[in-house]
Amino acid sequence: xxxxxxxxxxxxxxxxxxxxxxxxxxxxxxxxxxxxxxxxxxxxxxxxxxxxxxxxxxxxxxxxxxxxxxxxxxxxxxxxxxxxxxxxxxxxxxxxxxxxxxxxxxxxxxxxxxxxxxxxxxxxxxxxxxxxxxxxxxxxxxxxxxxxxxxxxxxxxxxxxxxxxxxxxxxxxxxxxxxxxxxxxxxxxxxxxxxxxxxxxxxxxxxxxxxxxxxxxxxxxxxxxxxxxxxxxxxxxxxxxxxxxxxxxxxxx
Numbered sequence: 098x099x100x101x102x103x104x105x106x107x108x109x110x111x112x113x114x115x116x117x118x119x120x121x122x123x124x125x126x127x128x129x130x131x132x133x134x135x136x137x138x139x140x141x142x143x144x145x146x147x148x149x150x151x152x153x154x155x156x157x158x159x160x161x162x163x164x165x166x167x168x169x170x171x172x173x174x175x176x177x178x179x180x181x182x183x184x185x186x187x188x189x190x191x192x193x194x195x196x197x198x199x200x201x202x203x204x205x206x207x208x209x210x211x212x213x214x215x216x217x218x219x220x221x222x223x224x225x226x227x228x229x230x231x232x233x234x235x236x237x238x239x240x241x242x243x244x245x246x247x248x249x250x251x252x253x254x255x256x257x258x259x260x261x262x263x264x265x266x267x268x269x270x271x272x273x274x275x276x277x278x279x280x281x282x283x284x285x286x287x288x289x290x291x292x293x294x295x296x297x298x299x300x301x302x303x304x305x306x307x308x309x310x311x312x313x314x315x316x317x318x319x320x321x322x323x324x325x326x327x328x329x330x331x332x333x334x335x336x337x338x339x340x341x342x343x344x345x346x347x348x349x350x
Contacts, residue, residue: 123161125151130172135248138255139169166263173256173264176249177271180242184275187234191282224291225349232341235279239309240337244328250314276302292348301348308340 129150133142144165148155162168243250256264283298312319312327319327326332 131248135251173267232344243313
């Protein structure tokens, strides 16, 4: 009786596992690099120190990021992503008031045929409500970023003292379009009468960022003046309400 030839077992598929390992290695390298660049700046940082902290061979850093400049640039891009990822959705919400206004006009015309004892909000009340929602979302995004990205802020401070404009170009390329987009939408809201006619959109956005960022960028100085838990959830919520109230006082028609 002839024996059936043995069928070799199927080989496991290693690419997915390798991909997971590669992603994990990159994550550990970036985390270690962020700490090293934040503590020592670009010139003081050492790839060997980063490799040991990430528990990888230094050659792997060169494989993934090329050189120290490439690694530094990726750290800056990753840090900015923490701020920019939610802003584009906010920009689409800033376009909503125009569409919502048209919808309310049609709804108002339809309801005018019937009788209703419930008072409808005025156009001004609706506009302020929309502005409050947008301001709260924008300030919350900024607060979350500045309160949780101390290492990244330290890297930017180091960059301000270093010759070269590599990080500045990355910041401009990532944040510049967002800044311009918010300004353009605020200008459109001003043209519709949703914000005061004398509001300068660029100064307004910069002032909003400054109100959020300053306590975290100059934390030792601020804590010396006001020794509060600036990173606590309750305090951040209180800070958000205060900043939003200031914004609305300036822009609400």
